[in-house]
Amino acid sequence: MNIDFENAECTACNNKSIDIRTEVLLPTEKSHQKGRIRKMYIFTCPKHLGTDTEQMLILAKVKAKKAASK
Numbered sequence: 001m002n003i004d005f006e007n008a009e010c011t012a013c014n015n016k017s018i019d020i021r022t023e024v025l026l027p028t029e030k031s032h033q034k035g036r037i038r039k040m041y042i043f044t045c046p047k048h049l050g051t052d053t054e055q056m057l058i059l060a061k062v063k064a065k066k067a068a069s070k
């Protein structure tokens with residue numbers, strides 16, 4: 001996977017990200033069957049700096065839906 005860290009967009013919205021953190025996601029039942037632990041990058045803009053990971057993932061889903069409906 002190629003990530004453009006310099007010009008990354010916030011995971012939760014379309015603002016430019018200023019901070020990146022890696023999160024290890026606990027395996028869900030599905031991914032656990034595959035024996036995989038998922039790691040993902042969470043990009044945050046100033047607006048979402050204080051947002052916790054769970055909320056970021058929810059917002060990311062909303063964002064993906066919006067993008068798909070365009």
Ligand SMILES: [Zn+2]
Pocket residue numbers: 010011012013014015044045046047048
């Ligand atoms: Zn944001």
